[in-house]
Amino acid sequence: xxxxxxxxxxxxxxxxxxxxxxxxxxxxxxxxxxxxxxxxxxxxxxxxxxxxxxxxxxxxxxxxxxxxxxxxxxxxxxxxxxxxxxxxxxxxxxxxxxxxxxxxxxxxxxxxxxxxxxxxxxxxxxxxxxxxxxxxxxxxxxxxxxxx
Amino acid sequence: xxxxxxxxxxxxxxxxxxxxxxxxxxxxxxxxxxxxxxxxxxxxxxxxxxxxxxxxxxxxxxxxxxxxxxxxxxxxxxxxxxxxxxxxxxxxxxxxxxxxxxxxxxxxxxxxxxxxxxxxxxxxxxxxxxxxxxxxxxxxxxxxxxxxxxxxxxxxxxxxxxxxxxxxxxxxxxxxxxxxxxxxxxxxxxxxxxxxxxxxxxxxxxxxxxxxxxxxxxxxxxxxxxxxxxxxxxxxxxxxxxxxxxxxxxxxxxxxxxxxxxxxxxxxxxxxxxxxxxxxxxxxxxxxxxxxxxxxxxxxxxxxxxxxxxxxxxxxxxxxxxxxxxxxxxxxxxxxxxxxxxxxxxxxxxxxxxxxxxxxxxxxxxxxxxxxxxxxxxxxxxxxxxxxxxxxxxxxxxxxxxxxxxxxx
Numbered sequence: 001x002x003x004x005x006x007x008x009x010x011x012x013x014x015x016x017x018x019x020x021x022x023x024x025x026x027x028x029x030x031x032x033x034x035x036x037x038x039x040x041x042x043x044x045x046x047x048x049x050x051x052x053x054x055x056x057x058x059x060x061x062x063x064x065x066x067x068x069x070x071x072x073x074x075x076x077x078x079x080x081x082x083x084x085x086x087x088x089x090x091x092x093x094x095x096x097x098x099x100x101x102x103x104x105x106x107x108x109x110x111x112x113x114x115x116x117x118x119x120x121x122x123x124x125x126x127x128x129x130x131x132x133x134x135x136x137x138x139x140x141x142x143x144x145x146x147x148x
Numbered sequence: 149x150x151x152x153x154x155x156x157x158x159x160x161x162x163x164x165x166x167x168x169x170x171x172x173x174x175x176x177x178x179x180x181x182x183x184x185x186x187x188x189x190x191x192x193x194x195x196x197x198x199x200x201x202x203x204x205x206x207x208x209x210x211x212x213x214x215x216x217x218x219x220x221x222x223x224x225x226x227x228x229x230x231x232x233x234x235x236x237x238x239x240x241x242x243x244x245x246x247x248x249x250x251x252x253x254x255x256x257x258x259x260x261x262x263x264x265x266x267x268x269x270x271x272x273x274x275x276x277x278x279x280x281x282x283x284x285x286x287x288x289x290x291x292x293x294x295x296x297x298x299x300x301x302x303x304x305x306x307x308x309x310x311x312x313x314x315x316x317x318x319x320x321x322x323x324x325x326x327x328x329x330x331x332x333x334x335x336x337x338x339x340x341x342x343x344x345x346x347x348x349x350x351x352x353x354x355x356x357x358x359x360x361x362x363x364x365x366x367x368x369x370x371x372x373x374x375x376x377x378x379x380x381x382x383x384x385x386x387x388x389x390x391x392x393x394x395x396x397x398x399x400x401x402x403x404x405x406x407x408x409x410x411x412x413x414x415x416x417x418x419x420x421x422x423x424x425x426x427x428x429x430x431x432x433x434x435x436x437x438x439x440x441x442x443x444x445x446x447x448x449x450x451x452x453x454x455x456x457x458x459x460x461x462x463x464x465x466x467x468x469x470x471x472x473x474x475x476x477x478x479x480x481x482x483x484x485x486x487x488x489x490x491x492x493x494x495x496x497x498x499x500x501x502x503x504x505x506x507x508x509x510x511x512x513x514x515x516x517x518x519x520x521x522x523x524x525x526x527x528x529x530x531x532x533x534x535x536x537x538x539x540x541x542x543x544x545x546x547x548x549x550x551x552x553x554x555x556x557x
């Protein structure tokens with residue numbers, strides 16, 4: 001668990017920060033990225049996610065672009081932040097813990113960092129898909145990359 | 149008699165029973181999507197299942213005979229409601245089913261390469277995609293009547309008409325912006341080119357008096373659940389001579405006279421030709437109950453009430469200085485807006501956290517954003533039981549738009 005308690009004000013600040021100035025919201029200009037399009041029939045979110053892998057299999061860059069609400073913007077941006085530098089196993093572990101948090105199951109908070117700002121998303125169940133759209137897309141890319 | 153919204157609200161268990169959402173009394177402002185059911189509709193359907201269960205036109209016993217009579221009666225009730233003839237009312241599963249029946253039953257039979265189908269960019273997916281399919285299958289093409297200040301006008305229709313146009317398919321009331329199209333005048337233009345006018349009435353029939361003879365449209369589609377009726381039942385009105393030129397979209401029991409091993413089949417006349425399989429009997433009874441309920445209040449009175457709510461909501465929302473409204477001057481009880489600086493979906497989540505049900509997004513009209521210049525909006529839509537207090541709750545919630553993430557903490 002985190003060593004300090006995350007207050008609603010801190011969670012708001014994290015989400016608003018990544019919503020108003022996302023670090024990884026861009027379409028990569030050069031090749032070498034694996035990408036996946038993700039959209040939802042339930043809402044307006046419609047994004048592309050891009051991952052670049054190094055020779056050692058680690059994620060060397062992650063970014064996303066598209067139309068998205070505050071929750072999907074911030075959550076997609078945060079996973080890009082977290083996943084850069086991770087190997088496949090670490091990335092899957094991170095995503096698993098996040099999904100557990102979304103669905104109110106016990107989870108390992110030590111790896112989630114800023115993603116903990118979404119710990120109460122289950123209160124707005126209709127928005128869980130916004131908080132996971134980027135995460136699910138990245139998980140899919142990881143799976144596809146594994147098979148290549 | 150004065151319109152008594154508080155008395156009307158007592159007829160609806162979803163309101164009367166104090167339904168809560170997110171710990172707040174439910175404020176339901178998504179009536180363009182679906183509507184609550186009054187006791188009379190629920191009880192009518194319940195009685196069919198508890199006390200009157202039987203199939204229709206399938207047996208010689210009393211219960212079955214009574215079901216046949218009830219279905220005839222329901223068809224008569226709906227016909228009268230529309231000022232149509234009984235044999236012009238086809239029971240379908242809803243507007244989508246009705247429009248697909250026009251597309252696959254009429255258009256597929258009569259259209260050929262080079263023919264044109266005219267739509268608008270404000271149409272709901274269900275009045276666009278069937279036509280795309282018909283174009284794929286026949287070689288016809290789709291074109292759009294331009295919107296003038298978000299409205300359909302007789303002039304813009306005239307300018308779009310040409311001798312290739314075979315079908316004009318437009319909504320009577322748009323589901324996003326709520327502008328009422330001048331259907332009667334448009335029908336004259338469409339007919340002067342010998343084309344067929346298919347009107348999507350999903351957002352119109354529940355809210356205003358309809359007279360298909362006066363409108364002179366060739367088809368009119370609508371759903372029961374948007375007018376206090378059950379889900380899974382709707383109507384296709386079609387002029388009888390045009391229904392006679394329409395093929396069945398579904399074939400099977402209940403729609404044929406006889407058939408032979410050599411593949412020859414004779415179908416019943418309209419409307420039963422289009423009602424293959426066991427009917428949605430409870431749905432038909434429920435629809436009849438809903439129509440009678442709306443008639444008991446009066447379609448003009450309902451329409452007036454919604455207009456008043458619309459003006460009230462526009463005024464109150466504007467006074468907050470926190471919203472952008474996209475359809476201030478439209479006639480229907482629909483307000484389409486955005487809270488300034490807040491993405492539509494985030495605004496709808498904030499409203500949910502206050503117990504307010506609104507829809508966000510593109511409202512199934514996915515080609516409209518290029519007209520509106522915004523990817524998504526919040527839509528609040530009203531009905532006969534909506535009160536000014538419901539709108540006050542919306543306005544109060546909107547005032548907190550800047551704190552929209554509160555919904556999550």
